[in-house]
Ligand code: NAD
């Protein structure tokens with residue numbers, strides 16, 4: 001195997017920490033450099049088990065700092081960049097869009113420009129190099145909920161059975177779907193995707209872009225639906241379901257996303273886009289009921305005891321109705337498959353949060369709870 005030096009940006013965040021762990025474990029001959037600014041969402045406790053490993057280095061830096069990015073790439077002879085650092089929460093983007101444009105758009109541009117300057121200075125130029133940009137299905141906009149009752153009952157959706165059926169609508173997001181972002185978050189991600197492709201088309205930089213559906217699993221910051229609600233159920237706090245809970249999201253276990261990233265980084269075709277998702281559509285309200293049941297059962301409480309915590313609150317502005325991703329291209333061309341059924345993934349995820357209360361208490365202390373109380377004060 002080639003020796004490679006790669007930068008993983010946002011490695012202290014939710015998905016990034018799983019990607020760092022996978023690469024550090026699987027590629028002892030690589031040098032894995034985690035570049036993270038450690039915003040509220042970045043937490044080195046997510047990577048305690050890889051700290052001190054000889055093929056791992058952490059650099060606290062801002063991706064918007066072009067000089068710092070360029071000197072790091074030059075000093076470390078970086079061959080590959082896997083770019084996950086971003087502001088990632090839609091509700092925050094509605095309240096404060098500027099930081100989303102700064103980090104997601106200008107931060108990505110700063111990394112691209114630094115990589116261009118460094119790689120073009122080498123005798124081999126772009127040979128053996130790769131800039132891998134991690135994006136989201138939210139750039140495609142929203143799909144309609146044409147079958148609100150569902151084409152199949154949710155629990156029969158087989159993420160790993162090869163059955164690629166639609167659950168609540170007539171179509172998926174494909175790699176060819178026109179971009180139509182609605183939230184400041186998705187608009188900033190869409191813009192960064194365009195910059196990445198522009199660097200390929202204009203300068204010949206070897207790039208690859210992936211658009212993934214909603215992830216769930218350990219180490220997700222509890223502002224997102226699944227960890228937030230698990231923690232609230234545990235503490236018997238209200239569960240604020242936006243609107244009527246009819247919005248549909250397509251859920252993928254985070255380690256399956258990390259495995260897809262590994263495969264695409266090594267085997268994906270230059271300048272291609274791959275959609276990543278598990279054909280696993282769920283209505284929010286159904287997920288919430290599964291979470292209540294699972295948490296109550298795992299805590300030894302009577303099942304369904306906490307259903308009355310469900311509280312319907314004012315809808316999110318511009319709330320996208322349905323996401324559903326077609327990942328046939330990735331499955332067919334590179335042989336990737338999600339490994340976990342949703343039932344198994346949720347069981348594992350709930351257990352992890354309940355067993356890691358210290359992690360949860362740490363990330364929900366101080367500033368975060370002030371933010372949370374303010375978010376929900378009018379609801
Ligand atoms: P996250 O919010 O958990 O983590 C983001 C990380 O980026 C944090 O560690 C943070 O400290 C770091 N960061 C933020 N600004 C930075 C800056 N200026 N410089 C350096 N580091 C900075 O996010 P996540 O959920 O792990 O998402 C990671 C990536 O995957 C994002 O690009 C996101 O758009 C994309 N994505 C997420 C999902 C999902 O369901 N979470 C789905 C598809 C795609």
Ligand code: TYD
Pocket residue numbers: 089090091214223224225226228240241242243247248249284316
């Ligand atoms: P989220 O986890 O924020 O991911 P995204 O907005 O990127 O899909 O939200 C998932 C779904 O859950 C989304 O439809 C919004 C909804 N939601 C709630 O109903 N209540 C909440 O408190 C949160 C955070 C989300």
